Amino acid sequence: MNAIEVKNLTKRFKSVTAVDSISFDVKNGECFALIGPNGAGKSTTIKMLATLILPNSGEIRIMGHELSHEKRAVRAQIGLASENVILYERLTALENLLFFAGLYHMPKNLAMQRAEELLKLVEMWRWRNKTIDTFSSGMKKRINIIRALIHYPKIVLFDEPTLALDPQTSLIVRNLIKRINDKGTTVILTTHLMKEVENLADRIAIMKSGKILIISTLEELKTNFDNKMKKITLKLEYDLPIESVRGIFGVLENVKKVSKNSDLLEISYTSSDTLEEIIRTITEKHLPVKSFNTYTPTLEEIFIKLTGHKPQ
Numbered sequence: 001m002n003a004i005e006v007k008n009l010t011k012r013f014k015s016v017t018a019v020d021s022i023s024f025d026v027k028n029g030e031c032f033a034l035i036g037p038n039g040a041g042k043s044t045t046i047k048m049l050a051t052l053i054l055p056n057s058g059e060i061r062i063m064g065h066e067l068s069h070e071k072r073a074v075r076a077q078i079g080l081a082s083e084n085v086i087l088y089e090r091l092t093a094l095e096n097l098l099f100f101a102g103l104y105h106m107p108k109n110l111a112m113q114r115a116e117e118l119l120k121l122v123e124m125w126r127w128r129n130k131t132i133d134t135f136s137s138g139m140k141k142r143i144n145i146i147r148a149l150i151h152y153p154k155i156v157l158f159d160e161p162t163l164a165l166d167p168q169t170s171l172i173v174r175n176l177i178k179r180i181n182d183k184g185t186t187v188i189l190t191t192h193l194m195k196e197v198e199n200l201a202d203r204i205a206i207m208k209s210g211k212i213l214i215i216s217t218l219e220e221l222k223t224n225f226d227n228k229m230k231k232i233t234l235k236l237e238y239d240l241p242i243e244s245v246r247g248i249f250g251v252l253e254n255v256k257k258v259s260k261n262s263d264l265l266e267i268s269y270t271s272s273d274t275l276e277e278i279i280r281t282i283t284e285k286h287l288p289v290k291s292f293n294t295y296t297p298t299l300e301e302i303f304i305k306l307t308g309h310k311p312q
């Protein structure tokens with residue numbers, strides 16, 4: 001079963017169409033990343049899924065329930081770790097967690113057990129009895145994230161969970177996301193960190209100007225992107241003039257460009273068979289190859305190509 005089904009979802013703020021008729025499904029247990037430049041509509045989408053704002057049109061089904069009809073049933077299944085820290089400053093970390101568990105009518109001993117487990121997972125157990133106002137922003141953010149998990153939600157929405165965190169705390173948060181996802185929780189994640197997406201996401205949706213440009217696995221994205229232009233770089237034992245290199249490789253079918261960057265030769269081509277031909281030619285001509293690399297695009301390069309923006 002799909003955990004989430006979204007159909008033709010649209011949200012307008014006055015003249016701005018923040019989310020423009022998007023459709024996607026998220027499978028049960030999947031980690032689904034929503035990426036895109038600033039203002040793409042990621043947070044607006046997350047807020048609609050979390051029932052914080054109402055769409056203008058479209059449908060959202062969560063675990064089979066139509067969201068607009070069954071808000072209450074759906075809310076208990078969802079956890080939202082948003083950009084904003086929502087905690088009581090004068091309460092301790094533990095009191096905050098127990099307070100939010102109370103909102104979900106969790107039995108006290110179960111809430112206590114879950115709070116302990118989560119505090120330990122984000123390395124905050126020893127700070128449990130300190131009030132939030134004494135915490136650094138990274139510590140607050142960790143508590144804010146586990147607050148969203150206290151009621152064992154089946155789906156967790158993370159909106160830029162590692163924004164402005166130091167590398168070590170980011171790692172703790174990433175490990176937490178990985179762990180709950182591995183245990184079967186469905187995760188939707190927005191982030192500007194492509195490494196995070198590469199490490200965590202099963203599938204990726206790239207958004208721009210309220211629309212989804214593509215939904216795909218990382219592998220598919222790379223292969224499809226790669227299909228359009230492939231590249232091999234070669235280093236030879238001795239220098240060859242570019243004209244000679246062009247004479248050798250430029251004549252092969254589907255070779256589009258041969259260039260030289262100091263001692264590195266770059267051959268761009270468009271068909272998988274060409275790689276075989278290039279290698280055959282190297283052998284036939286007895287070219288002394290010192291090293292060679294085929295090129296795989298990074299998610300960052302794909303992002304830039306598709307959106308026209310850097311991922312920040």
Ligand SMILES: Nc1ncnc2c1ncn2[C@@H]1O[C@H](COP(=O)(O)OP(=O)(O)OP(=O)(O)O)[C@@H](O)[C@H]1O
Nearest residue numbers: 013016017018036037038039040041042043044045
């Ligand atoms: N409450 C609001 N009122 C008016 N406009 C809004 C509101 N919330 C979002 N917008 C607009 O909707 C568009 C999408 O915003 P959104 O916050 O969803 O983008 P985002 O993809 O999360 O961007 P970022 O990467 O910067 O977090 C933007 O043009 C934004 O200015």
Ligand SMILES: [Mg+2]
Nearest residue numbers: 042043044159
């Ligand atoms: Mg956002």
